[in-house]
Amino acid sequence: MPEVSQKAIIELIKRSNRILILPSSPPDGDSLGSAVALYLALKKLDKEVTVISSEPVPQVYDFLPNIQIIGNKLASTNDFIITIDCRKVKVEKVKHSIEDDKVNIVITPESGKISENDISLNKGKAAYDLIITVDCAELSQLREIYENNIEIFHQIPVINIDHHISNAHFGKINYVDIMSSSTTELLFPLFQELGRQNDMDLIDEDIATLLLTGIITDTGSFQNANTTPKSFEVSSELIALGARQQEIIQYIYKTKQLSQLKLWGRILSKIQTDDKYRIVWSVVSQQDFRDTGSSPEQTGDLIDELMTNATGAEVVILIKEQGDGIISGSIRTTSPVIDASKIAEQFGGGGHTQAAGFQMPETDLRSAEFKIIEGVKKYQENRIIAVGEITKFSQTTSQISSVQQPTTTAVKVSESGKSLKIVESGIGSFSQTVHLQPQTSLSTAKPQSEQSSPSISAFSTISPSAPVPPKKSKKQSPAYGFKPQIPATEKRPDTPGYKFED
Numbered sequence: 175m176p177e178v179s180q181k182a183i184i185e186l187i188k189r190s191n192r193i194l195i196l197p198s199s200p201p202d203g204d205s206l207g208s209a210v211a212l213y214l215a216l217k218k219l220d221k222e223v224t225v226i227s228s229e230p231v232p233q234v235y236d237f238l239p240n241i242q243i244i245g246n247k248l249a250s251t252n253d254f255i256i257t258i259d260c261r262k263v264k265v266e267k268v269k270h271s272i273e274d275d276k277v278n279i280v281i282t283p284e285s286g287k288i289s290e291n292d293i294s295l296n297k298g299k300a301a302y303d304l305i306i307t308v309d310c311a312e313l314s315q316l317r318e319i320y321e322n323n324i325e326i327f328h329q330i331p332v333i334n335i336d337h338h339i340s341n342a343h344f345g346k347i348n349y350v351d352i353m354s355s356s357t358t359e360l361l362f363p364l365f366q367e368l369g370r371q372n373d374m375d376l377i378d379e380d381i382a383t384l385l386l387t388g389i390i391t392d393t394g395s396f397q398n399a400n401t402t403p404k405s406f407e408v409s410s411e412l413i414a415l416g417a418r419q420q421e422i423i424q425y426i427y428k429t430k431q432l433s434q435l436k437l438w439g440r441i442l443s444k445i446q447t448d449d450k451y452r453i454v455w456s457v458v459s460q461q462d463f464r465d466t467g468s469s470p471e472q473t474g475d476l477i478d479e480l481m482t483n484a485t486g487a488e489v490v491i492l493i494k495e496q497g498d499g500i501i502s503g504s505i506r507t508t509s510p511v512i513d514a515s516k517i518a519e520q521f522g523g524g525g526h527t528q529a530a531g532f533q534m535p536e537t538d539l540r541s542a543e544f545k546i547i548e549g550v551k552k553y554q555e556n557r558i559i560a561v562g563e564i565t566k567f568s569q570t571t572s573q574i575s576s577v578q579q580p581t582t583t584a585v586k587v588s589e590s591g592k593s594l595k596i597v598e599s600g601i602g603s604f605s606q607t608v609h610l611q612p613q614t615s616l617s618t619a620k621p622q623s624e625q626s627s628p629s630i631s632a633f634s635t636i637s638p639s640a641p642v643p644p645k646k647s648k649k650q651s652p653a654y655g656f657k658p659q660i661p662a663t664e665k666r667p668d669t670p671g672y673k674f675e676d
Contacts, residue, residue, distance in 0.1 A: 179349045180367055183333055186347065187216070187368075190304035194248070194330075195225045198310035199317045200471070200502075203391025203426065205309035206231060208335070208357040210240050211384035212308065215365055215376050224249070224302070228317035232471035237425040238387060239380035248323055249301035259292040305330050307345070309357040309388075311338040311524050335360060340515050340524030352526075355405040358388025362408050379416030386417040387426075394478045395427060399510065399528050427475070436466035438476055441492070445480075448547070451554040452488035454480060457543050459495045470494050470502070481506040488512050489550055493543055501542040502533045512557065520549045 187193070195212055197205035209225050216223045225244045235241060256279065263286035270279045281288060305327065307313075313320045313327065320327065327344075334345030337354040354360045362377075362385055369376030377385075389409055393401040396409075413419055437458070445456045463469060477492045484490055490506045503521065505514040507528045514530035515523075523532020536542040 179347060180364060182347050183335075183349060183364065184368060184371065186304060186331060186333060187219070187221070190221070192222045192300075192302045193224070193304045193306060194302040195223065196305060196307045196310065196316055196319060197225070197227055197244075198308070198315040199228045201227050201229060201231055201235075202309075203235065204356045204358055204388035206235050206238060206241065206244070207384040207386075207388035207391075208308035208361055210238060210243065211358065211361060211365075211381045211388075212306065213243060214240060214378075214381050214384070215368065218374065218376060219368070219372060226319055228319045232469075232474075233431075234426060234429075234471070234474060235387075237421065239383060248319065248326075253297070253299075255296045257294045257296060258288060259294075260288075262286050262292070263288055300326070300330065302326070302330055304333070306333045306335065308335050308361075309338075310334070310336055311340045312342040313344055314522075338515075338525055339527065340519070340530075353402065353404075355400045355402055356388040356392035358385040358392075359405060359408050361385060362412070377412075377415050379418070382412040382415040382417035383422065386412045386419060387422050390419075390422055391426065394475070395423065397482070398478070400526060431468075431472070433466050433468040434472040434474070437462065437468040437472055440466055441473070441476060447487070448551065449486075451551045452486060453491065453547065453550055453554070454484040454487040454489070455491040455493065455543075455547060456480075457493045457495075457539060459539055460497055470496055473504070477504045477506055481508070489514075489517070489554065491546065491550065493539075493546060495539045496533070499535055499537045500533050501536045501539065503531060503546060505530045505532075512554075517550055517553050520553070521546065 193216055195209050195216075197209040206227075209227075213223050213225050226248055227244050227246060230246070231241060231244055258281065263283040266282045266284035268279070268281050270277060272278070307316070310316060331347075332345040334341070334343065334348045334350065335357060336350050337352060337357050337360055338350075339352045341348070341350045341352075343350065349360065351360050365376050365381070365385075386409060389405055389412075390396070392398075393405055396405065409417075409419075440462045441456045441458050444458075445454060447454050458470075458473065473492060473494060477490060480492070481487075481490045488508050489512060492504045494502045494504075496502050503518070503523070505517055505525070507514045507517075510527045513527050515525045515527060518524050518530035518532040521532040521534045523530060523534075525531055534542065536545075
């Protein structure tokens with residue numbers, strides 16, 4: 175973790191007491207593992223902590239320690255308090271009534287009188303003083319929690335902890351490391367530092383298991399391209415701290431309900447391919463979920479199974495009808511050159527270069543399928559055209575550099591006869607002056623038969639008006655190494671098409 179971000183996060187946590195943790199939706203092993211691990215760590219620091227998710231926890235993660243602490247509703251942040259100074263009166267009773275969209279509060283004093291000056295109006299204390307989002311690239315991924323409570327995200331400081339390249343940096347503190355395999359991997363050094371500063375072993379067996387769950391699920395059990403040496407290093411440390419690796423593998427990868435197996439069979443039976451653009455996809459409808467007694471969460475790691483076994487495919491997509499007018503999609507690609515996050519951005523999503531997802535408002539599954547596949551085809555078409563242009567440009571520049579460029583060389587003697595000026599014209603033209611030793615000049619030189627060759631001094635002067643020629647090599651043409659630079663970095667804007675930068 176960058177030192178500045180780590181210090182800033184720890185300092186803000188120290189100053190806060192009522193902390194709200196929000197995992198992204200739909201929840202997965204990384205977002206849930208991050209949220210619950212952070213909850214347990216902050217509870218050890220005597221913080222009041224709440225974890226809220228917009229969507230239910232998928233059943234496959236029920237084995238995770240303390241997963242039941244995740245709620246689905248924020249505490250009220252809109253309390254309005256009416257305060258009455260009763261030092262001069264004794265209150266007998268208080269009641270209220272609602273009439274015509276109005277609330278009447280009736281206070282009956284036993285003695286004395288209440289005046290307007292005794293009444294004050296105040297907003298209630300905020301339920302939270304810090305928000306931490308985990309595994310969330312943008313606030314819209316919080317769904318209803320954000321949509322129904324936008325104001326609190328402007329009133330309360332937000333720490334944004336994430337590893338997605340598409341992160342919108344919406345927090346007061348943004349700790350975003352796209353080189354991390356998962357958000358739980360990112361949390362590990364933060365927990366270590368929090369433990370050191372509070373003189374305690376913060377990471378116990380449960381926290382280690384939660385953190386390892388995030389790494390395992392986001393790397394596909396260390397099979398995906400985002401797996402790094404750091405992923406293995408952190409995982410080995412977590413196992414040494416008591417993380418229950420075999421329990422994670424058993425529940426996530428080796429335990430499948432009959433309804434899930436039926437759903438997978440339905441999805442596999444509807445696989446479609448496009449050989450030209452190397453796309454493999456399948457569609458699952460609400461009817462499929464009803465017929466198999468399953469849910470969208472049970473599509474799980476099927477997309478990764480397809481990616482592993484779909485020989486020749488470059489893009490694999492699973493399109494799901496979520497219900498309530500929402501269509502979601504999971505995207506995997508075989509190479510970082512094929513950017514899954516750019517494909518997902520067309521439909522309001524995002525993610526990593528080889529794993530991304532999206533949700534789009536659409537009531538008709540067939541219409542959504544057509545739009546999505548056409549968008550992928552367009553992306554692939556533009557990418558293939560761009561790769562072809564690079565190849566042609568590379569071949570052209572290679573031909574240019576291999577052609578022998580014509581040059582002209584002229585030698586001029588100075589009026590004093592004490593120096594030669596060599597001028598070479600053509601690509602990379604230059605001039606050079608060579609001084610002769612004082613004892614010999616061209617004007618007084620004897621015939622070759624009568625004297626040895628004139629001695630040339632050990633120094634020479636390069637004309638400042640011309641570029642210095644580079645040292646020639648066998649691979650360079652007489653054009654002094656002139657070779658156009660081939661663009662090395664491909665940059666794709668949000669709109670279709672490409673541009674290249676050196």
